[in-house]
Amino acid sequence: MTKFNELGISKQILTALEKMGFEEATPIQAQTIPLAITGKDVIGQAQTGTGKTAAFGIPMIEKIEPNARKIQGLVVAPTRELAIQVSEELHKLGRENRVKTLPVYGGQHMERQIKALKNGPHIVVATPGRLLDHLRRRTIRVDDVRVAVLDEADEMLNMGFIDDIRSILEAIPEERQTLLFSATMPKEILDIAKTLMKNPEKVQVKSKEMTVSNIDQFFVEVTEKQKFDTLTNLLDIHVPELAIIFGRTKKRVDELTEGLQARGFRAEGIHGDLTQGKRTSVLNKFKLGRIEILVATDVAARGLDISGVTHVYNFDIPQDPESYVHRIGRTGRAGKTGEAISFITPREVPHLHLIEKVTKSKMKRMQAPSYDEAKRGLQQLTAEKIMKAIQQSDLQEYRETATELLDEHDSVTIIAAALKMMTRERRQTPVTLTSVQPVSVKHGSKNKGSYSQRGRGGGGDKRGSFNRKGKQGGRNRKFQNKRSKSNS
Ligand SMILES: Nc1ncnc2c1ncn2[C@@H]1O[C@H](COP(=O)(O)OP(=O)(O)OP(=O)(O)O)[C@@H](O)[C@H]1O
């Protein structure tokens, strides 16, 4: 257990941390902050949701000279939503120092962005494509950048981004400090990383598993055709506060979203083909709880920190074990608990074992629930609504009719009828999705079954004590626990 004031952090940031409700440093923060404050290049690897943002954010803010209206810190992140989130967290950390942060990402108005850049931000958090655009147009100057961070570093150094990242880093003066963070760091990516840094120190908060121990991991074996009904059954039984459902493709996400909406769930989809306005509004609705289900491609797999996500469903199992680690890491953050449920078709069983092997974790088998179990789950929900009405509403004007009904039938019959009327029969809306091919372990690689172009991930970290004032989410815990136990 490390206090922040033992880490050589300045007074203003300590005040900011206090205001954010952070009481103790997490292990990755305790181990990387003092090192990075001395100016060393650091590669930091620790499990999802363990505070890597502040681990690089605090040393970066320490290096900012607020009186100089120049970009002194640059963070590169793989998605727009993550850039926005990281920028917000850095803003909170740097508030007492009057550090200005700006997210810069694609899909935003170029002119507006250029104007904001002229306002003199100290830190820019950018997605690679848009950042390169600005560098080419000379609308961003990185000559004064002292600290550069690659968040989700293994993703940023992967095939899709590596050339952009090289160009970006080449534009920054060589005296810079470079910090790389991620929950996963496959060996070959680590080798590339070292070529971009100066004698980096690798800090790996070790643990047995790559995944977070307070996420309960399950798999359900289902045929492709059974997947959707199984999903809605599970949702009715689990009653997530907020859930993320990952689908393999954009089309899949669209179809899943429509299907869930047709069955009466408050669900919306997010993927790369939507306009930025739509992406932002869907994510905001989800954060506010106006929708309870976010259906997503891997665009939402990394870094996003949304409190209240109690369940992650892999409707389609991901190709890469790393992707599995990041996806399920959208729950069980900052010491909270969560559940991850992966759907596996019979042909994908070997792939399941590969993921388990690489991540060094185990998924427990969960039986696909029956429709009757799901209906009981739904009835419980209706029962909760009735209990709430008893507690919260004035029922006086309904009493007369109620008494009349009781003259005709016994109370159980009347309540059963009321429950039936208030409970939606999901299966009355049939939904058929376009089938997708099962994921397969690719043979002929030295890795005993490699997956896509990436390599194997390394270890993870140990979750340390994680104290934060604030609420633990979850609605109607009592009912939920009872139900999930009987079904998992
Ligand atoms: N010392 C702390 N005490 C309490 N809460 C913290 C602390 N540090 C960070 N947090 C909170 O924990 C949550 C997770 O942090 P963060 O998003 O930085 O995790 P991460 O390690 O980057 O995860 P990922 O690998 O998914 O990107 C955030 O809500 C953050 O504000």
Ligand SMILES: [Mg+2]
């Ligand atoms: Mg992160």
